[in-house]
Amino acid sequence: GAVVSQHPSRVICKSGTSVKIECRSLDFQATTMFWYRQFPKQSLMLMATSNEGSKATYEQGVEKDKFLINHASLTLSTLTVTSAHPEDSSFYICSARDYSGGGFETQYFGPGTRLLVL
Amino acid sequence: GQQLNQSPQSMFIQEGEDVSMNCTSSSIFNTWLWYKQDPGEGPVLLIALYKAGELTSNGRLTAQFGITRKDSFLNISASIPSDVGIYFCAGSIQGAQKLVFGQGTRLTINP
Numbered sequence: 001g002a003v004v005s006q007h008p009s010r011v012i013c014k015s016g017t018s019v020k021i022e023c024r025s026l027d028f029q030a031t032t033m034f035w036y037r038q039f040p041k042q043s044l045m046l047m048a049t050s051n052e053g054s055k056a057t058y059e060q061g062v063e064k065d066k067f068l069i070n071h072a073s074l075t076l077s078t079l080t081v082t083s084a085h086p087e088d089s090s091f092y093i094c095s096a097r098d099y100s101g102g103g104f105e106t107q108y109f110g111p112g113t114r115l116l117v118l
Numbered sequence: 119g120q121q122l123n124q125s126p127q128s129m130f131i132q133e134g135e136d137v138s139m140n141c142t143s144s145s146i147f148n149t150w151l152w153y154k155q156d157p158g159e160g161p162v163l164l165i166a167l168y169k170a171g172e173l174t175s176n177g178r179l180t181a182q183f184g185i186t187r188k189d190s191f192l193n194i195s196a197s198i199p200s201d202v203g204i205y206f207c208a209g210s211i212q213g214a215q216k217l218v219f220g221q222g223t224r225l226t227i228n229p
Contacts, residue, residue, distance in 0.1 A: 006160070046217075106163060107217055
Protein backbone atom coordinates (compact mmCIF):
# COMPACT_ATOMS: atom_id res chain seq x y z
CA GLY A 1 0.00 0.00 0.00
CA ALA A 2 0.88 3.64 -0.24
CA VAL A 3 3.02 5.23 2.47
CA VAL A 4 2.22 8.34 4.47
CA SER A 5 4.72 9.79 6.89
CA GLN A 6 4.30 12.23 9.75
CA HIS A 7 6.87 14.34 11.51
CA PRO A 8 7.52 14.63 14.35
CA SER A 9 6.26 11.41 15.88
CA ARG A 10 6.29 12.93 19.33
CA VAL A 11 6.58 16.50 20.57
CA ILE A 12 6.54 18.13 23.97
CA CYS A 13 6.11 21.87 24.14
CA LYS A 14 5.42 24.64 26.60
CA SER A 15 2.01 26.20 26.89
CA GLY A 16 1.65 29.19 24.57
CA THR A 17 4.04 27.98 21.90
CA SER A 18 3.11 26.81 18.40
CA VAL A 19 3.77 23.36 17.03
CA LYS A 20 3.92 22.34 13.37
CA ILE A 21 3.18 18.77 12.26
CA GLU A 22 4.01 17.62 8.74
CA CYS A 23 2.19 14.96 6.75
CA ARG A 24 3.74 13.62 3.55
CA SER A 25 2.55 11.14 0.96
CA LEU A 26 5.77 9.38 -0.03
CA ASP A 27 4.90 7.45 -3.17
CA PHE A 28 1.75 9.05 -4.49
CA GLN A 29 0.26 12.47 -4.99
CA ALA A 30 -2.57 13.48 -2.72
CA THR A 31 -4.77 16.40 -3.67
CA THR A 32 -6.70 15.81 -0.49
CA MET A 33 -5.39 15.07 2.97
CA PHE A 34 -7.24 14.86 6.26
CA TRP A 35 -6.32 15.70 9.83
CA TYR A 36 -7.74 13.73 12.71
CA ARG A 37 -7.48 13.90 16.45
CA GLN A 38 -7.81 10.84 18.62
CA PHE A 39 -8.41 10.72 22.35
CA PRO A 40 -7.50 7.62 24.37
CA LYS A 41 -9.74 4.64 23.67
CA GLN A 42 -11.83 6.58 21.20
CA SER A 43 -12.32 6.59 17.47
CA LEU A 44 -10.78 9.11 15.11
CA MET A 45 -12.33 12.56 15.07
CA LEU A 46 -12.00 14.44 11.79
CA MET A 47 -10.72 17.96 12.31
CA ALA A 48 -10.36 19.24 8.77
CA THR A 49 -10.01 18.38 5.12
CA SER A 50 -6.92 19.79 3.46
CA ASN A 51 -7.07 20.46 -0.28
CA GLU A 52 -3.95 21.26 -2.27
CA GLY A 53 -3.89 24.86 -3.35
CA SER A 54 -7.03 25.92 -1.53
CA LYS A 55 -8.28 26.63 1.96
CA ALA A 56 -8.93 23.77 4.31
CA THR A 57 -12.47 22.80 5.27
CA TYR A 58 -12.90 22.55 9.03
CA GLU A 59 -15.37 20.40 10.87
CA GLN A 60 -17.88 22.00 13.16
CA GLY A 61 -16.37 23.02 16.46
CA VAL A 62 -12.76 23.07 15.22
CA GLU A 63 -11.18 26.53 15.41
CA LYS A 64 -9.49 27.34 12.12
CA ASP A 65 -7.35 30.05 13.73
CA LYS A 66 -6.18 27.59 16.33
CA PHE A 67 -5.37 24.75 13.96
CA LEU A 68 -3.77 26.21 10.85
CA ILE A 69 -3.59 23.92 7.85
CA ASN A 70 -1.48 24.44 4.75
CA HIS A 71 -1.44 22.07 1.78
CA ALA A 72 1.15 23.71 -0.43
CA SER A 73 2.06 20.72 -2.59
CA LEU A 74 0.60 17.43 -3.75
CA THR A 75 2.68 15.53 -1.21
CA LEU A 76 2.73 17.77 1.86
CA SER A 77 0.17 19.12 4.29
CA THR A 78 1.03 20.81 7.57
CA LEU A 79 -0.99 21.32 10.72
CA THR A 80 0.11 24.08 13.07
CA VAL A 81 -1.32 24.13 16.56
CA THR A 82 -1.06 27.77 17.54
CA SER A 83 -0.67 28.96 21.12
CA ALA A 84 -0.93 25.40 22.37
CA HIS A 85 -2.48 24.68 25.74
CA PRO A 86 -2.58 21.48 27.80
CA GLU A 87 -6.06 20.66 26.50
CA ASP A 88 -4.55 20.44 23.00
CA SER A 89 -2.49 17.46 24.11
CA SER A 90 -3.62 14.55 21.98
CA PHE A 91 -2.72 12.11 19.23
CA TYR A 92 -2.93 13.79 15.83
CA ILE A 93 -3.14 11.62 12.73
CA CYS A 94 -3.18 12.60 9.08
CA SER A 95 -4.39 10.62 6.11
CA ALA A 96 -3.98 11.06 2.38
CA ARG A 97 -6.48 10.21 -0.31
CA ASP A 98 -5.14 8.00 -3.08
CA TYR A 99 -6.87 7.45 -6.41
CA SER A 100 -4.11 5.48 -8.03
CA GLY A 101 -5.76 2.10 -7.56
CA GLY A 102 -7.62 1.97 -10.86
CA GLY A 103 -9.83 4.91 -10.00
CA PHE A 104 -10.97 3.57 -6.65
CA GLU A 105 -10.09 5.81 -3.77
CA THR A 106 -8.47 4.78 -0.55
CA GLN A 107 -7.21 6.68 2.44
CA TYR A 108 -3.83 5.85 3.92
CA PHE A 109 -2.89 7.05 7.37
CA GLY A 110 0.32 8.39 8.80
CA PRO A 111 1.80 6.95 11.99
CA GLY A 112 0.49 9.79 14.12
CA THR A 113 2.03 12.55 16.24
CA ARG A 114 1.76 12.52 20.01
CA LEU A 115 1.55 16.12 21.29
CA LEU A 116 2.05 16.91 24.95
CA VAL A 117 1.63 20.51 26.04
CA LEU A 118 3.03 21.32 29.47
CA GLY B 119 -25.00 13.19 9.70
CA GLN B 120 -23.98 9.67 8.78
CA GLN B 121 -23.18 7.31 11.60
CA LEU B 122 -21.60 3.90 11.67
CA ASN B 123 -22.47 1.39 14.34
CA GLN B 124 -19.65 -1.07 14.88
CA SER B 125 -20.00 -4.15 17.00
CA PRO B 126 -18.89 -5.66 19.17
CA GLN B 127 -17.03 -2.92 21.03
CA SER B 128 -14.60 -5.46 22.47
CA MET B 129 -13.79 -9.12 22.13
CA PHE B 130 -11.83 -11.46 24.35
CA ILE B 131 -10.95 -14.70 22.59
CA GLN B 132 -8.55 -17.61 22.75
CA GLU B 133 -5.72 -17.88 20.29
CA GLY B 134 -6.81 -19.90 17.26
CA GLU B 135 -10.44 -18.83 17.40
CA ASP B 136 -12.19 -17.09 14.54
CA VAL B 137 -13.37 -13.49 14.93
CA SER B 138 -16.25 -11.64 13.36
CA MET B 139 -17.16 -7.98 13.60
CA ASN B 140 -19.51 -5.80 11.63
CA CYS B 141 -20.59 -2.28 10.86
CA THR B 142 -23.97 -0.94 9.89
CA SER B 143 -24.94 2.48 8.66
CA SER B 144 -28.10 4.49 8.26
CA SER B 145 -26.95 5.65 4.83
CA ILE B 146 -25.90 3.88 1.66
CA PHE B 147 -22.13 3.79 1.30
CA ASN B 148 -20.16 3.30 -1.90
CA THR B 149 -16.88 2.46 -0.18
CA TRP B 150 -16.10 0.40 2.91
CA LEU B 151 -12.62 0.29 4.40
CA TRP B 152 -11.34 -1.79 7.30
CA TYR B 153 -8.34 -0.62 9.34
CA LYS B 154 -6.32 -2.00 12.25
CA GLN B 155 -4.70 0.30 14.77
CA ASP B 156 -1.97 -0.73 17.19
CA PRO B 157 -1.31 1.35 20.32
CA GLY B 158 0.48 4.60 19.51
CA GLU B 159 0.28 4.01 15.77
CA GLY B 160 -1.85 5.22 12.92
CA PRO B 161 -4.52 2.96 11.39
CA VAL B 162 -3.29 0.52 8.76
CA LEU B 163 -5.54 -0.37 5.84
CA LEU B 164 -6.53 -4.03 5.81
CA ILE B 165 -9.19 -4.36 3.14
CA ALA B 166 -10.98 -1.97 0.78
CA LEU B 167 -14.42 -2.76 -0.68
CA TYR B 168 -16.05 -0.87 -3.54
CA LYS B 169 -18.97 -2.94 -4.85
CA ALA B 170 -22.12 -4.23 -3.20
CA GLY B 171 -21.75 -7.94 -2.52
CA GLU B 172 -17.98 -7.85 -2.94
CA LEU B 173 -16.12 -10.40 -0.83
CA THR B 174 -12.40 -9.77 -0.47
CA SER B 175 -9.68 -11.63 1.41
CA ASN B 176 -6.29 -10.58 2.69
CA GLY B 177 -4.58 -13.61 4.19
CA ARG B 178 -6.64 -14.73 7.17
CA LEU B 179 -8.90 -11.69 6.86
CA THR B 180 -12.10 -11.63 4.85
CA ALA B 181 -14.46 -8.71 4.47
CA GLN B 182 -17.71 -8.24 2.61
CA PHE B 183 -19.60 -5.24 1.30
CA GLY B 184 -23.25 -5.86 2.14
CA ILE B 185 -25.82 -6.15 -0.62
CA THR B 186 -27.89 -3.32 0.87
CA ARG B 187 -24.73 -1.13 0.86
CA LYS B 188 -25.49 -0.28 4.47
CA ASP B 189 -23.31 -2.86 6.17
CA SER B 190 -20.00 -4.67 6.09
CA PHE B 191 -18.34 -7.40 8.10
CA LEU B 192 -14.76 -8.43 8.79
CA ASN B 193 -13.77 -11.97 9.71
CA ILE B 194 -10.42 -13.11 11.04
CA SER B 195 -9.73 -16.82 10.95
CA ALA B 196 -7.41 -18.72 13.28
CA SER B 197 -6.45 -15.68 15.35
CA ILE B 198 -2.84 -15.20 16.46
CA PRO B 199 -1.36 -12.89 19.11
CA SER B 200 -0.38 -10.20 16.59
CA ASP B 201 -4.05 -9.76 15.68
CA VAL B 202 -4.49 -7.88 18.96
CA GLY B 203 -5.46 -4.28 18.38
CA ILE B 204 -8.38 -2.05 17.52
CA TYR B 205 -10.23 -2.60 14.27
CA PHE B 206 -12.12 0.26 12.64
CA CYS B 207 -14.58 0.21 9.81
CA ALA B 208 -14.91 3.32 7.72
CA GLY B 209 -17.12 4.26 4.84
CA SER B 210 -17.84 7.03 2.43
CA ILE B 211 -20.90 8.01 0.47
CA GLN B 212 -20.95 8.91 -3.20
CA GLY B 213 -19.29 12.25 -3.81
CA ALA B 214 -18.12 12.74 -0.25
CA GLN B 215 -14.46 13.37 0.46
CA LYS B 216 -14.40 12.33 4.06
CA LEU B 217 -14.73 8.99 5.77
CA VAL B 218 -17.17 8.12 8.54
CA PHE B 219 -15.65 5.84 11.17
CA GLY B 220 -17.09 3.20 13.42
CA GLN B 221 -16.36 3.27 17.12
CA GLY B 222 -13.84 0.45 16.84
CA THR B 223 -13.63 -3.15 18.03
CA ARG B 224 -10.91 -3.86 20.58
CA LEU B 225 -9.60 -7.39 20.13
CA THR B 226 -7.80 -9.14 22.98
CA ILE B 227 -6.38 -12.63 22.58
CA ASN B 228 -5.59 -15.00 25.40
CA PRO B 229 -2.69 -17.28 24.48
